[in-house]
Amino acid sequence: MAIRDKLRANAAHVLQPGENIQAVFCAQTTSQYFALISYWIILFANAYRVVVVTDRRILVCGSGRLRMTPVKEVLREVPRYTRIGPPSGLWWRCESLGERLYVNRRFHKDVNAADELATA
Template identity: 70%
Template sequence: MAIRDKMQANAAPFLRPGETVQAVFGAQTLSQYYIVISALILFIWNSYRVVVVTDQRILVCRSGKFTTTPVKEVLRELPRRTRIGPASGLWWRCEALGERLYVHKRYHKDVAAADAVATS
C-alpha cells in the first residue's frame, strides 16, 4: 500500500459522512536541515503532520513521532478555500496551515493538486 493511501485510510475516521478526500500529504514541524546540528534535536522537537484536503475543508492532523502514516487527532480545521502553495525546493516551508510546516518535494504535486481543485 502506498504512503498516500495509508494516510488517507488512517484519516477516514475523522471525515464527515459524504466527505471525499481530494489530496493528502505529509509534513513535519522541524526543518530536516537541523539534523546537521543534532539528530537529538530532530527526534525531540520534530513532529509529523498529515494534511488532509477534502471537498469541504482542510484538516491538519497530528501523526507519529517517527512516521507520517498514522493519524492520531485533528489539530486544526481550515476553510477549503485556503491556498496552501505554491511549493518549491527540496523542503518547502509552508505557513498557510496555522503553523510552520516543512513539506518534502515528493508531496509538492499533492499541494499543487489541492490548490488547483480549490480554485476551480
C-alpha cells in the same frame, strides 16, 4: 500499499459523512536541515503532521513523532478556499495552515493538486 493510499485509509475516521478526500500529504514541524547541527533536535523536537484536503475543508492532523502515516487527532481545521502553496525546493516551508510545516518535495504535487481543485 503506497503511502498516499495508507494516509487516505488512516484518515477515514476524521471525515464527516459524505466528505471526500481530494488530496493528502505529510509534513513535519522541524526543518530537516537542523539534522546538520544535531540529530537529537530532529528526534525530540520534530512531530509529523498529515494534511487532509477534502471537498469541504482542510484538516491538519497529528501523527506522532516516529511515524508519518497514522492519523491520531485533528489539530486544526482550515477553510477549503485557503491556498496552501506554491511549493518549491527540497523542503518547502508552509505557513498557511496555522503553523510552520515543512513539506518534502515528493508531496509537492499533492499540494499543487489541492490548490488547483480549490480554485476550480
